[in-house]
Amino acid sequence: MNTTGENPVPLLTARDLVKTYGRSEALRGASVGLDAGEILAVTGTSGSGKSTLLHCLAGIVRPDAGSVAYGGERLDELPEKRLSELRRTEFGVVFQFGQLIPELTAVDNVALPLLLAGLSRADAHTRAGEWLERFGVRGQAGLRPGEMSGGQAQRTALARALITGPKVVFADEPTGALDSLATEQVMTALVHTAREAGTAVLLITHDAQVAAYADREVRMADGAVAPVGVTA
Numbered sequence: 001m002n003t004t005g006e007n008p009v010p011l012l013t014a015r016d017l018v019k020t021y022g023r024s025e026a027l028r029g030a031s032v033g034l035d036a037g038e039i040l041a042v043t044g045t046s047g048s049g050k051s052t053l054l055h056c057l058a059g060i061v062r063p064d065a066g067s068v069a070y071g072g073e074r075l076d077e078l079p080e081k082r083l084s085e086l087r088r089t090e091f092g093v094v095f096q097f098g099q100l101i102p103e104l105t106a107v108d109n110v111a112l113p114l115l116l117a118g119l120s121r122a123d124a125h126t127r128a129g130e131w132l133e134r135f136g137v138r139g140q141a142g143l144r145p146g147e148m149s150g151g152q153a154q155r156t157a158l159a160r161a162l163i164t165g166p167k168v169v170f171a172d173e174p175t176g177a178l179d180s181l182a183t184e185q186v187m188t189a190l191v192h193t194a195r196e197a198g199t200a201v202l203l204i205t206h207d208a209q210v211a212a213y214a215d216r217e218v219r220m221a222d223g224a225v226a227p228v229g230v231t232a
């Protein structure tokens with residue numbers, strides 16, 4: 001509890017990020033902060049730099065200029081080894097098309113991060129079954145991604161992203177390929193689990209129905225970030 005009345009220090013802070021791909025300026029001075037446990041929606045037109053911002057915040061892409069601070073560490077300066085450790089232990093990622101491994105069943109997909117963390121196969125499977133249950137897809141445990149509906153696959157991908165207890169989940173259009181009912185199921189499961197675990201979520205979406213689940217919304221335009229309702 002913050003007793004000083006000051007704003008808490010954000011868990012993750014991007015300042016003045018610049019990222020250029022060839023002649024395309026994806027980020028032009030983007031700044032944003034994410035508090036612990038906060039669900040933040042990032043909206044904006046196609047090509048405004050949302051995915052690039054997410055990639056920089058998640059330590060997947062290094063910005064050309066600007067800083068990304070996570071806890072006491074500067075992600076933009078960390079060696080690749082430490083970045084990949086953070087991505088494995090502190091961050092979870094979900095994309096528009098879940099990116100589950102097609103050859104593996106749902107339970108094997110969800111168990112994978114725990115196996116990589118050194119758990120035994122039996123323990124990883126037990127925990128994976130519990131997480132599929134939390135996301136309402138235990139009945140699909142033995143199915144491969146191609147045998148599931150889009151919504152079931154996305155809920156499985158969320159279970160895989162959250163099973164290691166990350167501090168931050170990065171979700172890039174996680175419901176972009178889903179209908180309205182499946183969107184509601186995926187978002188309800190994500191928000192409920194994130195709240196329960198105190199996980200912060202950075203959520204990219206172009207869908208107002210999805211942004212409404214967030215605590216706060218910022219909008220990107222031309223590679224920079226503005227709070228919604230604030231005009232330059």
Ligand SMILES: Nc1ncnc2c1ncn2[C@@H]1O[C@H](COP(=O)(O)OP(=O)(O)OP(=O)(O)O)[C@@H](O)[C@H]1O
Nearest residue numbers: 021024025026044045046047048049050051052053
């Ligand atoms: N790997 C890359 N190589 C070349 N150009 C890229 C790359 N990634 C992004 N860009 C360019 O940078 C700009 C911002 O792209 P970005 O994907 O971040 O936007 P976005 O807001 O997420 O778009 P969308 O909503 O369409 O996914 C675009 O002009 C895009 O073409």
